[in-house]
Amino acid sequence: MASTDEFLAFAHELADLARTAIRPLFRAHDAIEVKSGKGSRLQLVTDADRAAEAKMRDAIGRRFPGHGVVGEEYGPDNPDAEHTWILDPIDGTKAFVAGLPVFGTLVGLLEAGHPTIGIIDQAITGERMWGxxxxxxxxxDQVATSRPANPERMIVAMTEPDMIRTASGRAAFQRLADQALFVRYGTDCWGYAMLAAGHIDVVVESDIQPWDVLPGTAIIAAAGGTASAWDGRLPGSNGTVLAAGDPALHAAIVNHFPDTDA
Incomplete structure (x- = not known):
């Protein structure tokens, strides 16, 4: 069996492959397909999404044919395998379509259902976060999460302000926002990355899929933080996530959120 170092090196190879697919198509005005939804629920897909995921899946199939794959564009393949790769070729497709280099490629590895490796890569700027x-x-450069001494200095991140669906969920988030220094929206995967790097203290999200969050939460755990669904289970397991750089802060916040946003 491959070692953790070998799996991590391979995860970097996958992110490199995704870059080669994405870079030529950035700001290329290629066709955009609307998969579903409107507003914050709008789901888009581009040729770059499909090309990047196809390259990564092909590499996994050749190197580790017994491993599972769960990806945004092509669905699950053997998802209950002992080792399962989680792929989101472009997290932040709206930013990609708008020509803004603030999206990311997500690569993660689950071992026995637990996220152990994560990469967030920016194909255009060359920034890469891994855990x-x-x-x-x-x-x-090795990084670690923050430990804010004063809750009033918290920086909170969320991708879209209306992604929380229920009144109870919105009320819980507003209580948190009222305590914070400020809330930053529009972060997509980079909210998780900057939490791991100690620049953001809390990320709260809803209406998400496992590929949106598991690579990022593997990085957060590696940096010393904690992430879960609102009910305390695996992040994204019920479409929600609450992550904090300080495990004690996470424990204090998570009980103020409803178990679900359904």
Missing amino acids: APQGAWLNG
């Missing part, structure tokens, strides 16, 4: 059991790094 594994031995720690977390941003562009080669």
Whole structure:
């Protein structure tokens, strides 16, 4: 069986492959397909999404044919395998379509259902964040989460302000926002990355899929933080996530949220 170092090196190879598919198509005005929804529920897909995921899946199939794959564009393949790769070729497709280099490619590895390796890669700027059991790094520099001494200095992140569906969920988030220094929206995967790097203290999201969150939460855990669904289970398991750089802060916040946003 491959070692953690070998799996991490392969995850970097997958992110490199995704870059080769994405870079030529950035700001290329290619066709955009609307998969579903409107507003914050709008789901888009581009040729770059499909090409990047196809390259990564092909590489996994050749190197580790017994491994599972769960990806945004092509669905699950053997998802209950002992080792399962989680792929989101472009997290932040709206940013990609708008020509803004604030999207990311997500690569993660689940071992026995537990996220152990994660990568967040920006194909245009070259920024890369990764985490594994031995720690977390941003562009080669090891990083760690923050421990805010004063809750009034918290920086909170969320991708879209209306992604929370229920009145109870919105009320819980508003209570948190009222305590914070400020809330930053529009972060997509980089909210998780910057939480791991100690620049953001809390990320709250809803209406998400496992591929949106599991790679990022592997990095957060490697950097010393904690992430879960609102009910305390695996992040994204019921479409929600609450992550904090300080495990004690996470424990204090999570009980103020409803178990679900359904």
